[in-house]
Amino acid sequence: MSPHNTPIVDTEHDLELTERVIAPDGSRIANPQLDRYIQDVDFRMLRDLHRDMVVVRRIDSEGVALQRQGQLGLWAPCNGQEAAQVGTGRALAARDFVFPSYRETGVMYTRGAAPGDYARMWRGEEGAAYDPAELRIAPLQIIIGAQSLHAVGYGIGIQHDGADEVAVAYFGDGATSQGDVNEAMIFASSYRAPVVFVCQNNHWAISEPVGLQSQYPLAGRAPGFGIPSMRVDGNDVLACLAAMRWALDHARSGKGPAYLEAVTYRMGPHTTADDPKRYREETELAKWRERDPIARLEAYLRAAGELSQEHLDAVQAEADVAAREMRAACIGMVTRPAIEVFDGVYAEPHSGLDRQRGEYAAYLASFEEA
Incomplete structure (x- = not known):
């Protein structure tokens, strides 16, 4: 779990420095660090993870459509990041508390969000999009990196209460350049707070590439604060599940905070107000399409004879229902005076x-x- 010291100069090489258990072609890879955390995962559970990712992608595409049709003021797509969000989200215990940024649609889904919860804030309606106490998720955070401090404060509260919980902060690679995230790691390390920091490195902080922000892997920063870290393939949902279980186990057992860098890619715009064609090449997108997290898991299941057409049809039907319910909830919202x-x-x-x-x-x- 030691950080890598190889400069980030080549995406292909950079990706090889991540921990994974399923390769981009769908083949299974033995991983001594991660395998022990997923011994209970059978093919039924893998199909459930596949369903989650398909439904989340459909919800995400519906959010984009609703914004384009004037029903939402803005939407922050998560296309391409489903494995990082679903894998880590499904590892959480119901009692844990999440502090998200504005892109964690998949994490919201794993916590049981209702159809209207995805749209309420982006539509500008009353409330914080959902009941934070019910879902155990703090309100979506627009200020870059601020939620990391909130998570640490909550984690210190967990210590004072003697509760069996973990606070989890999600943020992007761009947030690691903010003072809030670094200050949060200082406090978390100093107080040995039960906090897990999850950095979704999607390679672009709006129009700024991660290689411009950092010449070394972002997971390498955490050990400088005394926080153990792991760099995981963020498009491998099984690896993300295993890595998050490691991090949660570390934090829950009183050893202090842990840090994950999930290396993934934002396939769409930063938000629907952004035009990524102005700053990145189509050739880059094409390379990452070959690492699609859903296609990867499908390839693994298909090779094992565990992916039926009945499952695929049922999952697509469930995804379409989720999108229809989200749309109906959004359009049916009544704006108060x-x-x-x-x-x-x-x-x-x-x-x-x-x-x-x-x-x-x-x-x-x-x-x-x-």
């Missing part, structure tokens, strides 16, 4: 709030008069 933004701000009413409400009411009325 704008003036109600003042409701619930303070426990007790006061004159300052009344004055602001009056001024805002007058502002809204001006549109009606016009």
Whole structure:
């Protein structure tokens, strides 16, 4: 689990430095570090992971379509990152608490999100997209890397409560250049907080390639803070499951924080407000399409004789239902009156709030008069 010291200069070579158990061609690879964490995984569980990834990809594509049709203000696609999110998400215990960025649609799915939960925040409706206490997920975080500090604070609270939980922070490669993430790792290490940091290295921080941010693998930074790390193939869902189990076991057993770098790729835009064709080549996309996480698992299952057409049809039907339910929930949302933004701000009413409400009411009325 020691960090690699090879500079990032070549994507092909860089990918070979990751831990994996299923190769891009679908063949099984023995891995002494990871195999012991997935001894219980049978073909039924693998088909479940396959179903999860297919459904998440369909939900993601529906989110893009809803935004393009004006139903959502924005959407942050996760196409290509399904294995990193589903694999790590399925390793979590129900009692663990997740602190996401804005791209963790797959993690939300593994935590039992309802159809409307995926769209509510991006539509600008009331609330934090979902009930954080019910799903055990903090509100989606737009400020890059801020959730890492929230996770560590929660982790220190776990210590004080003596609870059997782990706080998990998800962030992208771009966030590792933010002070918040580095400060979070300092605190987590100093207090031996039960926190797992999951960096989804999707190679692009908007238009900036990861090689420009760091000349060395991002997982190599964590040991400098006294945090053990592992660099895993983020398009290998089984490897992501195993690596996350290792990290959770480390944090839950009182040994302090752990760090995962899941090397994956963002196939779509940073958000629907972005045009990736302006800064990356089609040849790069073509190479990563050959490493598609869903196709990889399908190849492994097919070679083992464990992928039937009945399963594929059932999974696609389930994915289509999930998309229809998400669309119906989104379009059916009723936006509350704008003036109600003042409701619930303070426990007790006061004159300052009344004055602001009056001024805002007058502002809204001006549109009606016009």
